[in-house]
Amino acid sequence: MVMMLFILGISSIIAFAFIPKLKKQKETKTIVTFSIILLLATALNIGVALKLNIPSPFDFITFIFSPIKNLIISLTK
C-alpha cells in the first residue's frame, strides 16, 4: 500500500516536472509519447509492488520462436 502511493507520487513528480514546460513549447507528440510511456511504467511498477503475477515478455517471445527453435534442432540432429 505504501509502495503504491510512493510510486504514484514519483510518477506525478515526473509528470509535473516535465509537462508544463512541454505544453509551453507546444510539442504535442512529445507529450503524448511521454504520457503513454509514463502510464505504462506506473502501471507496471504498481503491479510489481503489489506482487501480482505479471507474465514476462520473454514468455511471449519464447512462444513465437519455439517452432523455429525446434526446427533448427531437428535439422542439425
Place this chain on the structure above:
Amino acid sequence: MEKEIISSRQFMIITLLFSIGTAILVIPASIASEAKQDAWIAAILGVAISFLLVKLYISLGKRTPSLTFIEANEKILGRIFGKFTAVGFIFLTFLSSGELLYFIGIFMKTEVMPETPTMAFALLFSIIIVYAAFLGIEVFARSAEILFPYFILIFIVFAVCIAPQISFDNVQPILETPKKSFLYSIIRFMSIFSFPLVVLLMLFPSVVNVQKSAQKGFYIGAIIGGIVLIIIITLCILVLGPSNTASRTFPSYALAQRISIGNFLQRIEIIMAGMWIISIYIRTFMYFYASVIGIAQLCKIQDHRPLIFPLGLLMIGLSQIVHPNIVHSNAYNNEIWPIFSAVFTIILPLTLLIVAMIRKIDGRSQGENSNEVQTTSKNHAQNDSENKSNNTSESDNQSDSKNEEQNENKLELESQNDSKPQTKNEDDVKSDQDKSEH
C-alpha cells in the same frame, strides 16, 4: 539540440567494453556446457567469425553516414516497413536493457549480498543509467575512457594472479567434441559477444567524427574484446575444469574466489567484480540509450530528454518481471536469445545492405558535382595536406584524415550536408581559417 560527437578512440573503448558486457560472467558456463574442454577453440572460432559480422555492420554504416540505425531503417526500407522493423529493434534493445538490470540484481544477490532484494540493486543501477542518459553520449564516452584503464588493470592482475593454479590436464583430450555441439557453442558465444554489436550502429557513422579511424576502432575494439573473452574462457577451463565451469552460473567469479597468493592475497573477488560492473554498466547504458534515441527518432521528436524518465521507470519495472528465476533465464539465454537476436542483428542488417545496394543508397555519391570536384580536390589535397595532416591517404571521399581538433566544427556541418564534401576539402586545404562559406 546540438549534435554530439565522440572521438574514434572513445568509440573503440565503448566497443571493447560493450562486446565484453555480461559475457565475461556467464559465457564460460554456457559455452562449456556444450563444448566441454574445447570451449577455448569454440571461442577463438567465434571471434574469427565475428570479424565478418563487424565487416557487415561497417559496410552498412558506410552507406548512411549521417543517420543512425533507426533513421537508416526508415530511409532504406521505406516509411512503413522501416517503422515496423525499427519498432522490433527498439523492442529488442529495451527488453535487453531490462534483462541486464535483472542480471546485475541477480549477480549481486547470489554472490555478494544475499539478503538484499533485487529491486534495490536495480534501482541504484538505474539511477546511474538514467543520469548518464540525461547528461548525453559525450559525457558517457568520457566516463568510459576514464573507466577503461581500471578495467585493463584489474583484468591483468586477475589473469596473472590466477595463472599459478593452471593445470593442463583439464584441457585434455583436445578436439574430442562432436561437430554439432561445437556449432551450438559457437552460436551461443556469438549471440552474447557479437550479435548485439548492431546496437553500436546507433553511434557508429553519425556520432563519431573521423570515419576511417572509427572503422578501425570498431574492428580493434571487437577483436580486443574477443581476446579478453578468450583469455577468460581459457583460464576458466584450465583452472576449474570443464564440468565445474559448466555447472556454475558465474564461473569467472568462482575463478576470482580461488585467487590466493602466498596465503596472503585472498578474498579479493569483489575487486574483480568491479571489472564486471564496469562492463555491464557500459552495455546497459548502450541498450538504454539506443532505445531512448530510437523512440525519439521513430516518433520524430527532436529532444529525447523528456522520454528518459518514463523509460527508466519502465525499465526498472521490467527488470523485476522479466525472469522469475535463474533457471528461466538460463533456458532463455541458451535457446531463444540466439534466434531472437539473429533475426534483428543478422537478417535485418543483411536485408538493409541488400536493399541499399539495390536502391543505390550510397553515402559517397550524394550531390551534383561528385566526379569532377573529386579529382581536382584530390590533387589539391595531395599537394597541400602534407603540411597540415598526418595521413595523406584519401581513398574514401566522405572521410577526412586530418587532425580532430581542426575539423570538429567542419565535420559537424559536413556530416549534415553530405552533398559537398569535396568542395569543403578544397576550402579546408587552401585556407583553414576560412569559415565564411559554411
